[in-house]
Amino acid sequence: MEQDFLEMSPENQYRELWAEYMGARPGNEELLQWMEREGFFEAPASAKHHGNAPGGLCQHSINVAMEALDLCATPAFKGVPPQEAVAAALLHDICKIGKYRLGSDGKYHYTDNRVLGHGSESVILAQRFIQLTDAEQVAILWHMGLYGDPDKASTLSRAYTIYPLSMLLHFADMMATYCDEK
Secondary structure: OOHHHHOOOHHHHHHHHHHHHHOOOOOHHHHHHHHHHHOOOOOOOOOOOOOOOOOHHHHHHHHHHHHHHHHHOOHHHOOOOHHHHHHHHHHOOHHHOOOEEEOOOOOEEEOOOOOOOHHHHHHHHHHOOOOOOHHHHHHHHOOOHHHOOHHHHHHHHHHHHHOHHHHHHHHHHHHHHHHHOO
């Protein structure tokens, strides 16, 4: 990554990745404006784990995108288009916008009013504004691997086989969470 990129604020890094990998998609500006209005750039990524600070969701999404780009350069994922990998990475956790409230104890608390799964909600929110490819949809749906739904192992196996992007995004998310964000 270029030095200029590394010296940018996380919000500007995210916007740079967005412009490069999402900029040509119809509806991308409206989606990014919605994310900004809803607090994406200030939101934490979790209450107790990775990115549990203001701006953590943005930073985590950048970390996943960077890991995804690195994985695209490996022989195992040579057929995965970087455009799709970064798009899925930038959008995989948008369902977390507005899900955490800062309590009087100074810690974030999770407020869940979702009736959909974590990945499903992110896909639905994104597709209010832009069209995702089938591979991007499946990758976002399954980005948590079996953490998302352990009863669906055979479905996950098919998703990994048909859409290698889904395995790449899961790996990138885990690498960002457990390696980059310790």
